[in-house]
Amino acid sequence: EKLFGIIGYPLGHSMSPLLHNWGFAQKDINAVYMAWPTAPEKIADFMNAFKTLPISGASVTIPHKISVMDYIDELTIRAKGVGAVNTLYWEQDKLIGDNTDTAGCSEPLRPHCDHVKNALLLGAGGASRAAIVGLKSLQIKEISITNRTKSKADDLAEEFGISSLDWKKRGDEHYDLIINSTSLGMSGDKQELNPMIMDNVDKKTIAYDLIYNPLETIFLKEAKAKGCKTLSGIEMFLHQGLAQFKIWTGLDLDELRARELLLEHL
Numbered sequence: 225e226k227l228f229g230i231i232g233y234p235l236g237h238s239m240s241p242l243l244h245n246w247g248f249a250q251k252d253i254n255a256v257y258m259a260w261p262t263a264p265e266k267i268a269d270f271m272n273a274f275k276t277l278p279i280s281g282a283s284v285t286i287p288h289k290i291s292v293m294d295y296i297d298e299l300t301i302r303a304k305g306v307g308a309v310n311t312l313y314w315e316q317d318k319l320i321g322d323n324t325d326t327a328g329c330s331e332p333l334r335p336h337c338d339h340v341k342n343a344l345l346l347g348a349g350g351a352s353r354a355a356i357v358g359l360k361s362l363q364i365k366e367i368s369i370t371n372r373t374k375s376k377a378d379d380l381a382e383e384f385g386i387s388s389l390d391w392k393k394r395g396d397e398h399y400d401l402i403i404n405s406t407s408l409g410m411s412g413d414k415q416e417l418n419p420m421i422m423d424n425v426d427k428k429t430i431a432y433d434l435i436y437n438p439l440e441t442i443f444l445k446e447a448k449a450k451g452c453k454t455l456s457g458i459e460m461f462l463h464q465g466l467a468q469f470k471i472w473t474g475l476d477l478d479e480l481r482a483r484e485l486l487l488e489h490l
């Protein structure tokens with residue numbers, strides 16, 4: 225029996241065990257996926273044990289996506305690009321760190337993004353780096369980033385060769401795609417919920433919120449009211465997970481059924 229799991233802290237609400245154990249059952253794979261809550265001060269001990277135990281792979285989540293890089297033999301190009309790891313797997317005796325959050329951003333957009341010429345990314349935190357690498361993989365020509373704290377947007381713009389614009393100007397122009405990678409609108413967040421001015425969106429605009437709790441944020445509600453195509457954060461979670469499953473098993477899960485499973489358990 226193969227062993228997989230998720231490393232993070234806390235892990236109370238993770239849906240990864242649900243998704244991967246369901247996937248193993250679907251594909252008749254003799255494997256189990258566990259939750260391994262690991263406090264930050266335990267990550268060194270944990271990773272040293274990980275490397276000696278017969279564990280086939282793992283997901284990595286907050287707060288360990290950067291700290292695990294110290295224990296990895298090789299990073300994939302996209303993990304290097306993001307500067308963070310969410311997936312561990314072995315290649316012979318080398319421990320590889322990958323980042324499928326990039327696919328979580330790009331894959332839900334791929335079927336819709338033929339007409340997308342320009343994209344605006346709201347936010348410049350941890351999630352935003354994976355979003356940029358994902359967007360770049362879609363060959364979108366003009367990518368702009370905006371953030372409440374402008375210096376962070378400027379830094380990412382310079383690092384990734386994209387444009388930065390003032391947070392107050394985020395609604396001034398039309399964008400074919402707007403992605404929210406801020407924490408604005410997360411459940412319990414009583415602050416300004418609508419992170420953008422909706423004046424310049426229309427039926428051609430795709431609005432993608434990386435937040436999945438709540439499933440329909442105010443951002444998505446307002447975008448829908450304007451006729452935009454909307455994608456919720458469940459797509460991000462689903463697609464980063466499908467990409468992990470593929471890395472570990474070589475197999476594709478049924479996307480529709482996997483989405484249904486997650487929606488039932490939200």
Ligand code: ATR
Pocket residue numbers: 346347348349350351352371372373376405406407408415416
């Ligand atoms: P994550 O790793 O999930 O991206 P993070 O690194 O803490 O989380 O980033 C949170 C993002 O949400 C940041 O872009 C943050 O903007 P600042 O860099 O200005 O802090 C953004 N954010 C959080 N609260 C916000 C608010 N009330 N208004 C605008 N942006 C907000």
